[in-house]
Amino acid sequence: xxxxxxxxxxxxxxxxxxxxxxxxxxxxxxxxxxxxxxxxxxxxxxxxxxxxxxxxxxxxxxxxxxxxxxxxxxxxxxxxxxxxxxxxxxxxxxxxxxxxxxxxxxxxxxxxxxxxxxxxxxxxxxxxxxxxxxxxxxxxxxxxxxxxxxxxxxxxxxxxxxxxxxxxxxxxxxxxxxxxxxxxxxxxxxxxxxxxxxxxxxxxxxxxxxxxxxxxxxxxxxxxxxxxxxxxxxxxxxxxxxxxxxxxxxxxxxxxxxxxxxxxxxxxxxxxxxxxxxxxxxxxxxxxxxxxxxxxxxxxxxxxxxxxxxxxxxxxxxxxxxxxxxxxxxxxxxxxxxxxxxxxxxxxxxxxxxxxxxxxxxxxxxxxxxxxxxxx
Amino acid sequence: xxxxxxxxxxxxxxxxxxxxxxxxxxxxxxxxxxxxxxxxxxxxxxxxxxxxxxxxxxxxxxxxxxxxxxxxxxxxxxxxxxxxxxxxxxxxxxxxxxxxxxxxxxxxxxxxxxxxxxxxxxxxxxxxxxxxxxxxxxxxxxxxxxxxxxxxxxxxxxxxxxxxxxxxxxxxxxxxxxxxxxxxxxxxxxxxxxxxxxxxxxxxxxxxxxxxxxxxxxxxxxxxxxxxxxxxxxxxxxxxxxxxxxxxxxxxxxxxxxxxxxxxxxxxxxxxxxxxxxxxxxxxxxxxxxxxxxxxxxxxxxxxxxxxxxxxxxxxxxxxxxxxxxxxxxxxxxxxxxxxxxxxxxxxxxxxxxxxxxxxxxxxxxxxxxxxxxxxxxxx
Numbered sequence: 001x002x003x004x005x006x007x008x009x010x011x012x013x014x015x016x017x018x019x020x021x022x023x024x025x026x027x028x029x030x031x032x033x034x035x036x037x038x039x040x041x042x043x044x045x046x047x048x049x050x051x052x053x054x055x056x057x058x059x060x061x062x063x064x065x066x067x068x069x070x071x072x073x074x075x076x077x078x079x080x081x082x083x084x085x086x087x088x089x090x091x092x093x094x095x096x097x098x099x100x101x102x103x104x105x106x107x108x109x110x111x112x113x114x115x116x117x118x119x120x121x122x123x124x125x126x127x128x129x130x131x132x133x134x135x136x137x138x139x140x141x142x143x144x145x146x147x148x149x150x151x152x153x154x155x156x157x158x159x160x161x162x163x164x165x166x167x168x169x170x171x172x173x174x175x176x177x178x179x180x181x182x183x184x185x186x187x188x189x190x191x192x193x194x195x196x197x198x199x200x201x202x203x204x205x206x207x208x209x210x211x212x213x214x215x216x217x218x219x220x221x222x223x224x225x226x227x228x229x230x231x232x233x234x235x236x237x238x239x240x241x242x243x244x245x246x247x248x249x250x251x252x253x254x255x256x257x258x259x260x261x262x263x264x265x266x267x268x269x270x271x272x273x274x275x276x277x278x279x280x281x282x283x284x285x286x287x288x289x290x291x292x293x294x295x296x297x298x299x300x301x302x303x304x305x306x307x308x309x310x311x312x313x314x315x316x317x318x319x320x321x322x323x324x325x326x327x328x329x330x331x332x333x334x335x336x337x338x339x340x341x342x343x344x345x346x347x348x349x350x351x352x353x354x355x356x357x358x359x360x361x362x363x364x365x366x367x368x369x370x371x372x373x374x375x376x
Numbered sequence: 377x378x379x380x381x382x383x384x385x386x387x388x389x390x391x392x393x394x395x396x397x398x399x400x401x402x403x404x405x406x407x408x409x410x411x412x413x414x415x416x417x418x419x420x421x422x423x424x425x426x427x428x429x430x431x432x433x434x435x436x437x438x439x440x441x442x443x444x445x446x447x448x449x450x451x452x453x454x455x456x457x458x459x460x461x462x463x464x465x466x467x468x469x470x471x472x473x474x475x476x477x478x479x480x481x482x483x484x485x486x487x488x489x490x491x492x493x494x495x496x497x498x499x500x501x502x503x504x505x506x507x508x509x510x511x512x513x514x515x516x517x518x519x520x521x522x523x524x525x526x527x528x529x530x531x532x533x534x535x536x537x538x539x540x541x542x543x544x545x546x547x548x549x550x551x552x553x554x555x556x557x558x559x560x561x562x563x564x565x566x567x568x569x570x571x572x573x574x575x576x577x578x579x580x581x582x583x584x585x586x587x588x589x590x591x592x593x594x595x596x597x598x599x600x601x602x603x604x605x606x607x608x609x610x611x612x613x614x615x616x617x618x619x620x621x622x623x624x625x626x627x628x629x630x631x632x633x634x635x636x637x638x639x640x641x642x643x644x645x646x647x648x649x650x651x652x653x654x655x656x657x658x659x660x661x662x663x664x665x666x667x668x669x670x671x672x673x674x675x676x677x678x679x680x681x682x683x684x685x686x687x688x689x690x691x692x693x694x695x696x697x698x699x700x701x702x703x704x705x706x707x708x709x710x711x712x713x714x715x716x717x718x719x720x721x722x723x724x725x726x727x728x729x730x731x732x733x734x735x736x737x738x739x740x741x742x743x744x745x746x747x748x749x750x751x752x753x754x755x756x
Contacts, residue, residue: 033411072413134689135711143713163432169473169621170693173438174466175714213436221622224396224428231399231425236432256687257614268400292690311686355716 027051030076039063040073051077105158107149107245107286109141110186112362113351117340118325124158124244124286127276127322129251131291131313132329137336137355138290139170141329142247144360145288146215147176147183149245152202155190158286160244161214163236165229167253171217180211182358216240223254227268230275237283246279250290252314266318273322289323291315335363383420386411395428454496454505454587454630457530458722458731461707464715465694471586471628474620474691476593478635478682479698483705484724485634486517487526488698489589491728492632494527496587497557507586507629508557510579512569514596518560527554529727559583566596566612573619580627588623592634594683610687617691633692638683704732 026047027040043063045051051059051074060070106121115121122128122145132138146164151157164171184206191203216236220226237243251272259265280287294314313320313328320326326342339350352363390409392398398406398421406417442452453468462468469475469492477485493511498504511518531550559579563569569590579585593616601609624631682689682697689695695711707729708719721732 033413035411036413069413072415134686134692135695139713164435168691168693169625170713172466172470172713173435173442176435177439178714209436212439213434215435216432217435217438218430218432219625220430221625222618224394224399225430227399228395228425228428229430231422232429235422235426250690253691254618257611257618264400293686295686314687357716 030073032073032076036065036069036073039065048077104284105153105156107145107158108151109353109360110144110148110183111351111353111360114338114353114360114362117338117346117349117351118327119346122245122286122288123325124284125280126324127273127280127287127289128325128327129289129291129313129323130327130329131293133293133311133331136329136331137353137360138329139168139249140355141360142249142288142290143171143176143179145245146247147179147211147359149286150206150211150214151183151187152199152206154196154199154202155187155194158244159242161216161240161242162245162247163216163218163240163243165218165220165226165246165248167220167226167248168250169219170249171219176215177208177212178357179359180208182356184208184211186358214242216243220254223268226254227272230272233275233279234283237279237285243283243285245286245288246276247288248290250292252290252292256292256314266316269315269319269322273319276322277324291319383416395424398424399428451500451505454492456492457495458707458720458729460718460720460731461709464709464718465712466714469630469632470694471630472624473693474617474624474631474633475694475696476633476635476682476692477696477698478637478710480637480680480700483698483700484722484729485698486591487522487724488729489591489632489634490519490523490526491530492630493523493558493587493589494530494554494728496630497527497554498530505586505630508559508583509587509589510576510583510585511558511560512572512588512590513560513562514569514590515592516562517591518562520555520558523558524551524555525726526728527551557583563596566600569596570612570616570619573616573623576623577626580623580629585627586629588620588629588631590620590631590633592636593688594634594636598636598683610685613684613688614691617688621691635688636683637680639680707731 027045027050028037030037030048032040040063045059045063054062054074056067056070056074059065059073060067063070065073104124106115106118106123108115108121109118130138130141142164146162149158149160149162151159153159187206188203191199194200218229220229233246237246255265255269276287276289279285292314293311296312313326320342323342324344325340325346328339328341330337330339335352336354337350337352340346340348353360354363355361387393387398392401392409401409406421445452451471453465453470455462455468456465477488479485489511493509494504496505496507496509498506500506528551561572563572576588580588593613597609597613601612620631620633623629682695689711692711693713694709697708697710699706699708704721705723706719707722708717709715710717722729723732
């Protein structure tokens with residue numbers, strides 16, 4: 001069987017059937033201001049089907065609208081129904097998607113086991129969530145990724161820029177400089193080992209200042225600002241086309257206080273995750289969300305001895321649908337481990353890692369931090 | 377906000393005054409309320425978002441800024457004068473972040489705070505920050521006597537060229553100056569703490585406050601809220617953390633809070649391990665420690681940990697644990713964005729806290745987060 005027919009078959013399954021194309025859809029669900037809507041209803045336009053094939057001038061006359069308003073109404077009709085009429089417009093075959101996925105470059109974590117777990121690194125075009133106990137190294141991982149996203153493409157890196165959205169104030173510039181230096185060292189070494197002249201040339205072009213300039217940083221002080229930043233994220237990515245990674249550290253903090261209204265919180269979070277997914281898809285950007293964990297008590301409250309405690313990511317059940325991949329960082333046997341908890345394509349597994357002065361590195365390398373010299 | 381007049385009038389007429397009101401509504405709702413065409417509305421929304429959006433800078437700019445600041449003599453961190461600790465924290469207690477001191481009673485948390493207060497007041501050329509200090513004392517432990525004692529030692533040390541006796545006038549003047557720069561607030565309820573913190577902006581600008589100490593963040597909260605009110609308590613702590621972060625960030629000052637320790641029994645959060653069960657729910661199994669297995673632990677299945685739980689632990693940027701272990705006092709950096717887990721033995725002397733020699737231990741204990749205390753038996 002050739003690949004073409006395979007793809008065609010698969011497309012039946014993968015294509016999202018757009019329910020909006022239904023001609024009997026009520027006018028009321030269209031994205032229209034109430035005044036316009038009531039005028040439409042008043043003049044007998046009840047369903048989308050009624051509006052089909054009508055010209056703007058005709059509509060303006062029938063519904064006693066301004067010409068501009070009529071045009072607006074027609075523009076607000078779902079595109080699929082007005083265009084070619086095919087429900088599958090814009091759908092891709094699985095084969096095409098596969099090829100696109102193969103062409104993508106992953107963002108390395110700089111830790112071998114970690115990368116194996118993730119089949120190469122953090123995936124672009126996806127939302128990845130990292131959660132774990134305080135002090136486990138979530139921020140470190142976020143910073144590491146924003147450095148290693150710049151690895152040149154000659155060394156099979158993503159060769160991009162990063163945007164770091166900091167809500168907690170844990171972003172330490174001094175530490176980042178340390179990481180960039182460690183990364184430069186490693187990249188040069190890797191280039192020298194690869195024996196490829198173009199790789200060496202690419203590595204020698206790198207400089208500390210340039211690497212630092214490639215990391216954009218936004219400090220967010222409350223949830224309104226956070227929403228605003230995410231609203232403008234698409235614009236930002238359009239202006240900075242080389243951005244391949246967006247880290248939000250943490251997505252949680254501002255949403256854990258000042259919210260009496262849980263329904264509002266859930267809605268805002270959902271809206272945010274939808275926007276993030278869109279941006280990651282459209283702009284080919286990896287999005288890394290850092291989440292906190294919370295202790296959930298099971299059993300009777302107050303009965304400390306018998307109640308079991310669970311550690312769960314914060315923000316609740318519905319939020320866990322917001323990310324495509326979820327990574328959990330935790331302590332085990334005196335070491336740091338990462339656990340891939342949720343992923344559509346990779347199998348669950350664990351990998352040890354360690355935090356060194358250079359950044360995130362493999363746990364097999366010396367775990368001891370070299371003792372600093374105090375007798376200078 | 378630079379919006380179109382007509383749109384602005386519509387928004388205010390519908391009771392949407394701040395960006396928050398606008399951005400917290402779903403787009404369709406907004407259209408319903410404001411009655412504008414879709415494209416105009418999305419433009420408006422974009423406009424508002426952009427206006428609210430904080431500026432984006434590259435890290436290179438940040439580094440340059442810091443370099444310039446340090447050249448201009450503006451320090452970017454509060455030195456603890458404990459060389460090894462300063463080294464590990466890349467300069468000292470960073471400004472603009474929350475640093476937490478955790479430890480059992482009488483271990484030296486308050487002493488540490490006093491010492492830091494002195495350093496924050498000392499003029500820049502003496503290695504201090506040259507600002508003033510707001511000290512929020514919830515446990516009624518502030519002792520000006522002790523503060524002056526510590527100050528005396530450090531002022532004497534900082535000006536080695538002058539004979540102590542000869543410059544007693546100067547010293548006296550310095551002490552008065554110092555005394556005037558520490559403001560002690562003694563709130564009596566956790567609600568008051570928050571209120572005070574929220575109203576602090578003016579005072580901070582007026583007095584050029586460089587250090588805010590909350591000693592301790594736990595005592596009032598823990599006495600006011602029991603197990604039944606845990607949700608309320610967490611809410612309050614979250615708000616407190618947000619205010620503290622805001623203050624620290626806007627005024628570029630150091631925030632130091634102290635925290636108590638608590639005893640955790642058996643399965644609760646002490647030795648939590650993640651495991652994934654068949655139903656793909658998250659389970660954390662606590663491994664109960666049996667008596668005799670660990671000779672450091674005097675009690676069988678209990679453990680000392682920092683109080684206030686995980687949420688608060690997420691909120692602090694740096695956590696320093698002070699503990700007693702095998703007859704020595706140990707200062708341990710447990711959580712920090714720039715340092716490994718390191719331990720330093722120290723002792724409390726007349727001049728505050730000093731390190732014993734230059735020993736450093738790698739103190740990675742695998743995230744057990746337990747805190748040692750020699751006098752366990754007394755408390756249990």
